[in-house]
Amino acid sequence: MDVVVENLTKTYGTQKAVDHLSFKVKTGEVLGFLGPNGAGKTTTMKAITSFLIPDEGSIRVGDFSVDEQAEEVKKHIGYLPESNPLYEEMPIIDYLKFVAKVEGIPAGQMEEKIREVIRVCGIQKEKHKKISELSKGYKQRVGLAQALIHDPEVLILDEPTTGLDPNQIVEIRELIKKIGREKTVILSSHILAEVEATCDRILIINKGKIVAEGTTEELRKKSQAHEVLKVTIEEGDVNDIFNALQALDEIDRVDFIDRENAEFEIQSRSDLSARRAIFNLCVEKHWILTQLTPIETKLEDVFRKLTLN
Amino acid sequence: MKKIGIIASRELKAYFDSLMAYVLLVLFLGFTGFFTWIYGSDIFYIKQASLQVFFSVAYWTLFFIIPALTMHLLSEENRSGTLELLLTKPLSDWQIVVGKFLAPLVLIVIALALTLPYYITVARLGDIDHGQVLSGYLVLILFSAMYISLGLFTSSLTKNSIVSYLITVFIGIFFQIIFQMIGSNLPGTLGHWLNYLSMNTHFDSMARGLIDSRDIIYFLMFITLGLVLSESMLIKRRYS
Numbered sequence: 007m008d009v010v011v012e013n014l015t016k017t018y019g020t021q022k023a024v025d026h027l028s029f030k031v032k033t034g035e036v037l038g039f040l041g042p043n044g045a046g047k048t049t050t051m052k053a054i055t056s057f058l059i060p061d062e063g064s065i066r067v068g069d070f071s072v073d074e075q076a077e078e079v080k081k082h083i084g085y086l087p088e089s090n091p092l093y094e095e096m097p098i099i100d101y102l103k104f105v106a107k108v109e110g111i112p113a114g115q116m117e118e119k120i121r122e123v124i125r126v127c128g129i130q131k132e133k134h135k136k137i138s139e140l141s142k143g144y145k146q147r148v149g150l151a152q153a154l155i156h157d158p159e160v161l162i163l164d165e166p167t168t169g170l171d172p173n174q175i176v177e178i179r180e181l182i183k184k185i186g187r188e189k190t191v192i193l194s195s196h197i198l199a200e201v202e203a204t205c206d207r208i209l210i211i212n213k214g215k216i217v218a219e220g221t222t223e224e225l226r227k228k229s230q231a232h233e234v235l236k237v238t239i240e241e242g243d244v245n246d247i248f249n250a251l252q253a254l255d256e257i258d259r260v261d262f263i264d265r266e267n268a269e270f271e272i273q274s275r276s277d278l279s280a281r282r283a284i285f286n287l288c289v290e291k292h293w294i295l296t297q298l299t300p301i302e303t304k305l306e307d308v309f310r311k312l313t314l315n
Numbered sequence: 316m317k318k319i320g321i322i323a324s325r326e327l328k329a330y331f332d333s334l335m336a337y338v339l340l341v342l343f344l345g346f347t348g349f350f351t352w353i354y355g356s357d358i359f360y361i362k363q364a365s366l367q368v369f370f371s372v373a374y375w376t377l378f379f380i381i382p383a384l385t386m387h388l389l390s391e392e393n394r395s396g397t398l399e400l401l402l403t404k405p406l407s408d409w410q411i412v413v414g415k416f417l418a419p420l421v422l423i424v425i426a427l428a429l430t431l432p433y434y435i436t437v438a439r440l441g442d443i444d445h446g447q448v449l450s451g452y453l454v455l456i457l458f459s460a461m462y463i464s465l466g467l468f469t470s471s472l473t474k475n476s477i478v479s480y481l482i483t484v485f486i487g488i489f490f491q492i493i494f495q496m497i498g499s500n501l502p503g504t505l506g507h508w509l510n511y512l513s514m515n516t517h518f519d520s521m522a523r524g525l526i527d528s529r530d531i532i533y534f535l536m537f538i539t540l541g542l543v544l545s546e547s548m549l550i551k552r553r554y555s
Contacts, residue, residue, distance in 0.1 A: 052399075055403040056402075056553070057399055057402050057553065058553055058554075077407065080403060080406075081405045083403070085400075087399045087400065089396045089399075091396030091397040091398075091399055092400075093329075095333060096329075104321070104325050107321045108318065108321055108322075108405065108406060109404065110405065152400070
């Protein structure tokens with residue numbers, strides 16, 4: 007099922023949490039919401055699950071409108087809220103049974119479905135424990151289990167890996183990827199590595215607006231229009247080197263990284279590479295080029311650039 | 316209908332799992348038993364084969380017990396965030412409200428059923444008016460339902476269950492005595508209406524064995540009002 011969000015706007019008091027947000031997620035796609043805290047990720051997810059009614063805009067899940075056919079939409083959504091609320095006093099099994107009944111799973115399939123999510127989420131050993139006795143990571147798994155139990159077409163996960171240990175994080179990411187092959191998955195995170203590892207497409211949100219969109223590769227390329235190099239040149243006067251570099255046509259900007267050791271950060275002009283020019287310059291002036299490293303823009307940098315202003 | 320049952324049975328099970336149900340049953344049976352059979356103007360003191368004494372003791376006992384049963388129903392879900400789970404599951408707000416309303420009601424009916432030995436005992440002691448007993452139990456159920464509905468509403472207003480308890484008792488006191496106190500001292504229409512609002516008026520006549528549709532309408536009206544207001548609080552939650 008596709009999820010189509012159009013012009014979504016939600017205001018809390020005077021603050022616009024989400025500001026005319028529009029995007030589309032297709033079946034078989036994992037979409038990652040990336041953004042600093044308070045960017046509007048959670049609000050958008052709450053609006054898709056019909057927990058919050060937006061001030062403006064429309065959301066469609068498959069053929070259903072969230073506004074008019076909330077009941078239908080809710081049947082097809084599996085949702086893991088950010089705070090992962092659970093009925094702490096219930097044993098895991100009872101809790102999953104309760105959710106299964108609410109989701110309308112027929113009594114005949116109940117046992118099997120519950121066994122299946124318990125296996126998939128790795129809570130086999132703990133299944134008879136009360137939820138309040140579980141560690142944070144296991145609670146998170148129970149939260150995931152309740153979202154998956156009815157085999158939903160659309161899975162919405164608000165920061166799904168918080169509180170998990172590194173091994174569990176890898177497992178859960180694998181699981182999300184696997185589900186994402188057939189279903190529609192929207193997940194939010196402020197951990198870039200996570201989004202990079204699990205998502206087919208990334209939406210960077212800041213102050214309720216989309217500031218960038220695309221695959222990891224596309225986003226990286228977009229911000230890499232300017233080549234950035236780390237260069238160390240020895241055997242020359244630092245100021246001479248600086249001026250000579252600055253004078254090169256291909257170079258847009260030169261910064262010192264470490265003045266003592268003549269280490270520079272060089273940004274080339276758009277679509278030009280300064281690597282050859284730098285080498286030739288050194289040959290000409292009899293300087294020794296001891297380092298020339300292209301700095302690959304990390305998603306972190308894209309993120310910082312787009313969300314810090 | 317099935318969904319309502321799922322919600323109600325989860326709540327009911329939570330009462331028993333948390334031992335709350337047992338504590339309240341013991342309190343209810345203890346209080347009503349003590350004042351019906353042992354102390355004060357008890358059955359032996361008034362020397363009539365009727366359950367009037369029990370009904371009037373239950374009138375106050377239930378009044379203080381019911382808010383304790385309802386105070387957590389929505390406030391706790393609000394505080395812990397589980398309301399978000401419920402509201403995003405394929406359930407309507409009405410199903411959630413009615414399910415939560417039914418759980419304490421079933422518990423109260425169980426408590427009342429456990430007082431049937433009182434009835435059997437009194438029936439063996441003398442000539443009891445069976446119709447009056449039936450009418451009395453009916454009004455106790457309606458009375459409970461009305462306060463459960465009020466308690467459910469107050470628990471939808473806050474994240475703190477103690478606050479819900481206090482608001483329920485505060486509003487309830489008006490129905491229990493204050494409306495009647497003021498109403499009986501005021502002449503004219505206002506006095507008439509205050510008397511009509513007073514729980515006493517309706518409770519007493521039914522506890523005496525008079526089943527009047529006006530009394531039943533009174534209870535049903537307030538039960539519905541509480542449920543509708545609770546539902547509207549859930550709807551409002553989505554717009555916040």
